[in-house]
Amino acid sequence: MLILKILYRNAFRNRLRTGLTILGITVAILAFGLLRTLVDAWYAGVEASSAIRLVTRNSISLAFPLPVAYGDKIRQIPGVKIVSWGNWFGGIYIEEKNFFPNFAVEPRSYLALYPEFVLPEDQRTAFYRDRKGFAAGRKIVEKFGWKLGDTVTLKGTIYPGEWEFVLRGIYRGKDDGVDETQFFFHWDYLNEAVKETVPPLADQVGFYLIGVRSADQAATVALAIDALFKNSLAETLTETERAFNLGFVAMTEAIVTAIQIVSLLVIVIIMAVVANTMAMTTRERIGEYAILKTLGFGRTQIASLIFGESLVITALGCLAGIALTYPAVAIVHHELANYFPVFRVERQTLCLDLAAALVVAAFAAIIPTRRAVRIRIAEGLRRMG
Amino acid sequence: MMPEKEPIVVVRNLHKSYRRGNYIIPVLENISFDIQDGEFLALMGPSGSGKSTLLNLIAGIDAADSGTIIVGGVDITRLNEAELAAWRAANVGFIFQFYNLIPVLTAFENVALPLHLTELSRAEQREHVEMTLRLVNLSHRMDHYPRELSGGEQQRVAIARAIVTDPAILVADEPTGDLDRVSAAEILDLMERLNRELGRTIIMVTHDPRAAQHARVLRHLDKGVLNDAHPQDPL
Numbered sequence: 001m002l003i004l005k006i007l008y009r010n011a012f013r014n015r016l017r018t019g020l021t022i023l024g025i026t027v028a029i030l031a032f033g034l035l036r037t038l039v040d041a042w043y044a045g046v047e048a049s050s051a052i053r054l055v056t057r058n059s060i061s062l063a064f065p066l067p068v069a070y071g072d073k074i075r076q077i078p079g080v081k082i083v084s085w086g087n088w089f090g091g092i093y094i095e096e097k098n099f100f101p102n103f104a105v106e107p108r109s110y111l112a113l114y115p116e117f118v119l120p121e122d123q124r125t126a127f128y129r130d131r132k133g134f135a136a137g138r139k140i141v142e143k144f145g146w147k148l149g150d151t152v153t154l155k156g157t158i159y160p161g162e163w164e165f166v167l168r169g170i171y172r173g174k175d176d177g178v179d180e181t182q183f184f185f186h187w188d189y190l191n192e193a194v195k196e197t198v199p200p201l202a203d204q205v206g207f208y209l210i211g212v213r214s215a216d217q218a219a220t221v222a223l224a225i226d227a228l229f230k231n232s233l234a235e236t237l238t239e240t241e242r243a244f245n246l247g248f249v250a251m252t253e254a255i256v257t258a259i260q261i262v263s264l265l266v267i268v269i270i271m272a273v274v275a276n277t278m279a280m281t282t283r284e285r286i287g288e289y290a291i292l293k294t295l296g297f298g299r300t301q302i303a304s305l306i307f308g309e310s311l312v313i314t315a316l317g318c319l320a321g322i323a324l325t326y327p328a329v330a331i332v333h334h335e336l337a338n339y340f341p342v343f344r345v346e347r348q349t350l351c352l353d354l355a356a357a358l359v360v361a362a363f364a365a366i367i368p369t370r371r372a373v374r375i376r377i378a379e380g381l382r383r384m385g
Numbered sequence: 386m387m388p389e390k391e392p393i394v395v396v397r398n399l400h401k402s403y404r405r406g407n408y409i410i411p412v413l414e415n416i417s418f419d420i421q422d423g424e425f426l427a428l429m430g431p432s433g434s435g436k437s438t439l440l441n442l443i444a445g446i447d448a449a450d451s452g453t454i455i456v457g458g459v460d461i462t463r464l465n466e467a468e469l470a471a472w473r474a475a476n477v478g479f480i481f482q483f484y485n486l487i488p489v490l491t492a493f494e495n496v497a498l499p500l501h502l503t504e505l506s507r508a509e510q511r512e513h514v515e516m517t518l519r520l521v522n523l524s525h526r527m528d529h530y531p532r533e534l535s536g537g538e539q540q541r542v543a544i545a546r547a548i549v550t551d552p553a554i555l556v557a558d559e560p561t562g563d564l565d566r567v568s569a570a571e572i573l574d575l576m577e578r579l580n581r582e583l584g585r586t587i588i589m590v591t592h593d594p595r596a597a598q599h600a601r602v603l604r605h606l607d608k609g610v611l612n613d614a615h616p617q618d619p620l
Binding site for chain 1: 438441444446447466467470471472473474475479481485487488489490494497498499501502546
């Protein structure tokens with residue numbers, strides 16, 4: 001008890017120095033938490049992937065389409081439960097900065113494949129019935145102030161022209177890991193218009209989404225699909241939704257790696273700062289540690305005083321950093337919602353924050369502890385005098 | 386004829402030197418002497434004579450180059466660091482020139498510090514501390530921090546801390562060196578009382594002849610050599 005009292009009071013003996021160190025740790029943990037959240041946001045699509053969903057695309061590249069007729073053949077393969085398809089539309093709402101993902105999809109099968117998009121039944125029916133209808137995630141609906149029945153115009157980039165859609169459904173995510181910024185409309189609406197304006201692009205889909213009966217059938221079904229279209233004009237490449245999404249992340253892997261390195265550097269820097277603080281405090285108190293040794297206190301007790309003090313300072317900074325991470329993440333999310341639909345502090349990030357604080361506290365105390373436990377009592381007492 | 390009492394401290398053939406760069410400086414050379422139980426010994430000598438070194442060796446906070454030091458039947462030169470720490474906690478009370486109190490602890494907590502290493506219950510510890518603070522007449526200052534106490538009061542807290550575990554010997558290194566004359570007299574009176582009334586063995590290093598007069602035995606150390614004991618009547 002007395003040891004705890006000493007280490008706690010020692011931690012606040014030099015309030016300015018302790019305060020500044022805690023501030024440094026707070027900022028470091030905040031930065032670390034934000035960067036980790038950014039990395040997590042990058043992988044959010046991967047994390048949200050389902051093991052029973054496959055994505056089939058043209059084996060050359062995603063930019064090359066596949067015939068819509070493949071759908072019926074894929075449906076015949078054993079293990080396939082649902083087949084849906086779609087095209088990346090790439091429309092712009094008013095101006096480019098209002099980015100959100102927008103797709104033309106086959107609505108019934110698409111919503112059947114994504115039960116995590118929760119749509120009220122009446123809105124779902126209204127969306128199915130209206131060929132010009134679209135459904136959108138709660139976040140973009142709130143962001144642009146749309147209401148059910150509103151007409152929204154997108155400027156086509158891949159498919160030129162002004163495209164009008166009517167909002168028929170607003171979906172919510174089943175949990176906060178679901179992207180609530182998607183905009184999807186009837187593939188038929190797109191295809192009919194394309195037939196008139198760009199006939200060669202008609203009856204072509206950008207990708208197939210396939211629901212399999214069980215996760216352990218995914219590999220077999222993927223192989224069967226690709227085998228089915230081998231040596232055709234449009235060969236396919238089928239992979240799990242996770243692998244497909246990871247492919248996108250891999251394109252930006254260098255950025256993700258850079259962010260991860262920076263987040264580690266932040267921790268290393270703060271480690272040096274705390275180590276410096278602990279070295280200074282221990283040097284100042286070396287005489288007091290000598291007194292404690294004189295009175296019979298052992299190495300373990302002296303070490304626990306220094307480690308404890310380091311832990312108190314680091315823990316306070318860490319807790320303050322974690323507390324500030326939430327509002328900071330909310331602000332960043334607000335600013336970057338177009339690019340990171342899911343941007344939240346994961347439990348793993350909190351665990352990493354705490355682990356980083358623990359490592360910093362332990363590392364910072366190692367050298368000062370070594371000095372304090374090794375110093376000869378007589379020498380320590382001379383410094384006190 | 387009364388049987389002679391066993392000495393509480395037996396020092397034999399003690400050597401100690403310090404290394405300063407490439408030079409080895411001898412501080413104590415072949416010192417041998419005894420201290421009787423209940424004795425109040427004053428060690429005098431000029432600066433650098435080795436008196437503090439001798440005190441540190443007897444108290445187990447420094448290691449001799451050779452020789453033996455037996456305190457209360459234990460040869461402390463054979464103990465390892467952890468054993469020595471436990472031995473000090475149980476057998477030695479320390480009084481320093483600059484009091485050496487822990488600044489973040491109150492007078493009460495400073496005195497309680499050595500009891501932290503004992504198996505006494507919290508209530509027993511409290512009782513010991515209160516009783517000891519009463520003995521040094523500081524009951525009314527127990528919640529004060531060292532910075533809120535005068536030099537004399539701080540030294541009395543240090544004495545209370547030194548005696549709270551009821552150690553076999555008290556070692557005092559220039560206990561009045563940092564005090565004014567009145568406070569110094571109070572401290573010396575207190576130490577004399579501890580020796581006379583409670584039978585504590587005290588080994589005091591001092592270069593102040595007035596302080597030394599309070600001891601029962603006086604020894605001079607000069608250039609590493611200890612002179613014969615001179616019994617004296619304390620003031």
